[in-house]
Amino acid sequence: MRGLAGIAAFAVAIALMPAFVTSGYALNAMIMTLYAALLGQAWNVLGGFGGQFSFGHALFFGTGAYTMAVLQVNFGWNAWAALPAALAAGGAIGAAIGALTFRYGLRGSYFALVTLAFAEVFRILANTFQFTGAGVGLMVPLSERAADMQFATRAGYLYLILALVLVGFLVSWWLKHSRYGAWLQAVRDNEESAAALGVDVLRVKLQAIVVSGVLMAAGGAFYVQYLHYIDPHIAYGPAVSVEALLAPIIGGMGTVWGPLLGAALLHVLGETTRNLMGDAPGINLAVYGIVLVLMVSFLPRGVMGLLGTRRAARAAGDA
Amino acid sequence: MLDPAILLASALNGLTTGAVYALIALGLTLIYGVLHIINFAHGAALMVALYGVYFLHRGPGLDPYLSLPVMVPAMFVAGYALQRLVIGRASHGKDENVLLVTLGIAIVLENLALFLFKSDTQTIDTPYTFSTVSILGAMISVPKVVAFGGALVVAALLLLLIRRTDLGRAIRAIAKERQGARLVGIDVEHVFAMSFGIGLACLGAAACFLLPTYYVNPQVGNGFVLIAFTIVVLGGMGSFAGALAGGLLIGVVESLGGLWLGESLGQIGIFLIFIAVLLFRPQGLFGARA
Numbered sequence: 001m002r003g004l005a006g007i008a009a010f011a012v013a014i015a016l017m018p019a020f021v022t023s024g025y026a027l028n029a030m031i032m033t034l035y036a037a038l039l040g041q042a043w044n045v046l047g048g049f050g051g052q053f054s055f056g057h058a059l060f061f062g063t064g065a066y067t068m069a070v071l072q073v074n075f076g077w078n079a080w081a082a083l084p085a086a087l088a089a090g091g092a093i094g095a096a097i098g099a100l101t102f103r104y105g106l107r108g109s110y111f112a113l114v115t116l117a118f119a120e121v122f123r124i125l126a127n128t129f130q131f132t133g134a135g136v137g138l139m140v141p142l143s144e145r146a147a148d149m150q151f152a153t154r155a156g157y158l159y160l161i162l163a164l165v166l167v168g169f170l171v172s173w174w175l176k177h178s179r180y181g182a183w184l185q186a187v188r189d190n191e192e193s194a195a196a197l198g199v200d201v202l203r204v205k206l207q208a209i210v211v212s213g214v215l216m217a218a219g220g221a222f223y224v225q226y227l228h229y230i231d232p233h234i235a236y237g238p239a240v241s242v243e244a245l246l247a248p249i250i251g252g253m254g255t256v257w258g259p260l261l262g263a264a265l266l267h268v269l270g271e272t273t274r275n276l277m278g279d280a281p282g283i284n285l286a287v288y289g290i291v292l293v294l295m296v297s298f299l300p301r302g303v304m305g306l307l308g309t310r311r312a313a314r315a316a317g318d319a
Numbered sequence: 320m321l322d323p324a325i326l327l328a329s330a331l332n333g334l335t336t337g338a339v340y341a342l343i344a345l346g347l348t349l350i351y352g353v354l355h356i357i358n359f360a361h362g363a364a365l366m367v368a369l370y371g372v373y374f375l376h377r378g379p380g381l382d383p384y385l386s387l388p389v390m391v392p393a394m395f396v397a398g399y400a401l402q403r404l405v406i407g408r409a410s411h412g413k414d415e416n417v418l419l420v421t422l423g424i425a426i427v428l429e430n431l432a433l434f435l436f437k438s439d440t441q442t443i444d445t446p447y448t449f450s451t452v453s454i455l456g457a458m459i460s461v462p463k464v465v466a467f468g469g470a471l472v473v474a475a476l477l478l479l480l481i482r483r484t485d486l487g488r489a490i491r492a493i494a495k496e497r498q499g500a501r502l503v504g505i506d507v508e509h510v511f512a513m514s515f516g517i518g519l520a521c522l523g524a525a526a527c528f529l530l531p532t533y534y535v536n537p538q539v540g541n542g543f544v545l546i547a548f549t550i551v552v553l554g555g556m557g558s559f560a561g562a563l564a565g566g567l568l569i570g571v572v573e574s575l576g577g578l579w580l581g582e583s584l585g586q587i588g589i590f591l592i593f594i595a596v597l598l599f600r601p602q603g604l605f606g607a608r609a
Contacts, residue, residue, distance in 0.1 A: 104599070106598070108415065112357075113357065113552075117593050118594065238541075281433055281434065281438065282430035283434045286430035293427070296409045296420050300411060
């Protein structure tokens with residue numbers, strides 16, 4: 001329960017932020033950090049807790065984003081009605097990909113490759129079809145009414161993304177403390193042993209990819225509402241897939257707080273790079289790539305792993 | 320139905336492109352066969368090699384084909400160092416780590432190129448860029464024919480290296496049984512790095528053959544990387560003959576697919592083949608061990 005108290009304290013602290021902070025820059029920074037944390041939480045369910053490394057999570061992100069945009073623009077749906085549809089679409093794509101790949105026992109590099117290939121197929125399709133706006137993309141009309149899931153102030157968006165991140169937190173906490181979470185982590189650590197002990201490996205993996213897909217689609221839906229625009233490259237391009245896996249790897253895979261910690265560190269790193277090097281295209285992602293290589297080389301368990309060993313060392317010292 | 324003459328020209332064109340694909344895939348399959356990892360930085364490394372050829376042409380005015388003796392050793396050294404100093408150290412004995420590190424390297428290379436060279440697409444002009452030769456009545460561009468021949472020669476040299484030399488024997492030994500190879504005194508880390516170096520050297524050669532009719536920009540590798548993966552999977556992971564045949568096949572499929580479906584949807588055909596092969600026949604069409 002201590003874990004839940006920490007999450008609640010975090011939520012209250014963020015919720016109070018607009019009362020004290022009026023700077024649009026600071027609020028935007030917090031919104032973008034929470035958004036990155038949400039993508040990280042989504043990837044972490046499948047990659048961190050489940051050990052299935054996806055290199056194409058943009059597939060779920062883009063599907064959520066396009067469902068949200070297409071339903072509003074082409075079919076005149078209200079945004080609040082479109083959101084559940086977007087989440088369902090993300091989950092459905094997850095179930096379809098999972099059924100295809102896990103049934104054939106694809107894992108490791110093969111799974112990473114297939115997710116990457118599917119994201120690429122969807123990018124080309126979105127680039128081709130008219131109802132997704134083809135290469136031009138889709139623009140969601142500006143309304144700034146809460147009834148349309150748009151807000152005149154940044155605080156509104158902060159509450160929206162905070163709510164989504166809280167769901168991500170609760171999912172992560174549940175994975176740490178439930179029987180299902182234990183099964184999923186057993187599959188990650190040793191699939192054969194887990195199966196021998198009676199875990200239904202296929203079912204456990206399928207459920208994980210669906211949950212992961214729903215959370216990732218929520219990130220895509222938020223993106224559309226906040227920035228009012230989506231195109232095939234943003235939706236299904238490799239940048240989102242990389243962003244989703246970086247946060248948990250930096251923060252600590254398979255931990256509750258890792259994605260948020262990683263997202264915060266990435267944000268600081270991104271801003272520092274921008275201040276030092278200017279807004280040159282590419283430099284930000286280049287730095288992210290270097291961080292990825294360094295993390296895997298020297299801190300494979302992420303920053304949370306570092307804190308964990310400190311705590312363990314202190315506990316050992318006390319004893 | 321389409322005119323058979325157009326079909327023939329398209330198929331021949333596909334074959335020439337396919338030979339270069341095969342060369343790229345050979346490097347990938349060699350690395351996979353030995354290290355059991357998929358090199359996600361393969362496309363980015365090809366992009367670096369293409370920029371190398373481009374700048375050798377723009378600066379000292381070196382003809383792309385004369386860049387071969389520069390680019391092949393340069394890429395080999397880069398690959399050897401990359402495996403020895405970065406990838407090997409980061410692996411901690413886990414394949415997932417290698418997966419992430421090569422992805423990280425790809426991100427770094429691609430975005431550094433974007434930062435340094437901007438996203439502009441660059442091409443080079445050679446006296447023979449637009450010259451053509453008539454084969455079976457179809458007009459095929461001369462640099463593509465050179466690329467076809469060159470790719471086959473490099474592939475043959477690679478096969479000789481694997482089949483006939485001590486290094487080749489060591490590579491095959493490690494691919495079969497890593498621990499056993501170590502026990503009989505093979506320097507496994509050295510052979511890993513040699514394989515990675517040779518894999519990237521193939522890219523150096525491919526870049527020299529490609530650039531006269533192709534272009535370079537920071538994202539150019541992305542298009543090739545999935546094609547190369549498709550070929551490797553199609554041919555059977557780690558199978559050299561499979562990579563060669565798979566490359567030629569994919570080249571023709573892409574060319575004919577583009578004829579019927581248009582450029583961008585023609586590419587989808589390749590991805591669908593890729594996904595289908597991975598799902599239904601991961602050991603590859605040519606039956607090599609997965």
